[in-house]
Amino acid sequence: MIKEYFSNYFLHTSDVTFDLQKNEMEVLRRNGEPWKITLIDTGENVMTGGRIKRVADYIKDETFCLTYGDGLSDLDITATIDFHKKQNSLVTLTAVQQPGRFGAFTLGSEDTRISSFREKPTGDGNSNAWINGGFFVVEPEALDYIVDDQTVWEREPLEQLANTDKLAAYKHTGFWQPMDTLRDKNVLEDYWNSGTAAWKSW
Incomplete structure (x- = not known):
């Protein structure tokens, strides 16, 4: 299609x-x-790392951007690339905080009274909870960390890059929303229909 x-x-x-x-x-x-x-048709049974490896001949020796395509953001891609170039890393992933789904609160000393409450805070109240937002800037050398079609990009390659200090994180504090579930789809459609779609830049 x-x-x-x-x-x-x-x-x-x-x-x-x-x-x-x-x-x-x-x-x-x-x-x-x-x-x-x-x-490029990379096949139905190829894992995420294998899919990246299969397009290596088209990437050649250029720094490239990579995304899963199942999330929307107002990420400044140019700023992300500029950040990556200063890091001396092979991969820069975009770190985001999950949109809050639940009200977060702090219990007081008696554990029966709430001392603070915030409705649906980013990261559900944990300011240190950064996750992989699914947007990457990648050097071709990083493909050497992918063994074959069954390699999962988020496992051995990223883990080994992190262990060798070759994985950087660009913290994005703007809009980010995955579309993994029907609920996510409905949330994004509500943004679009209300004219508040932060990712719409055209």
Whole structure:
């Protein structure tokens, strides 16, 4: 479906005239982006690390960005890349705090009275709870940490990079929301429908 979309990109995004008698199409106004897009089928049974390894020939020796595609953010990608270049690391992951789902409170000394309460704070009240936000800046050398198709990117590669001081964290304190569940989907649709979608930058 994605390949078909880009194959017919001008049809989807431009104003066109169809001459049915001549079976011709004339593009009147092109609204296309100046992008070059490569789509690679990495297979259904390949793990996250294996998928990255399979596109190595297309990445070559360039620093590249990587995301899972199941989360939305107002992350400043340029700032993330600039941060990465100063770290002398092979990988920089974006550290985020989970959107709060529950009210967080602190119990007083008697354990029967609440001394503070915050409704749905970021990280559910734990200011030190940073997680992998799923956006990365990666050097090609990091692909050497991926063994084969069954390598999970978040396991051995990132663990080994962390153990050798080659994994940096860019702390993003802006908007971030995963879309892993129906609840997440509904939350994101509410943002979109209300006109408050922080990730919409166009």
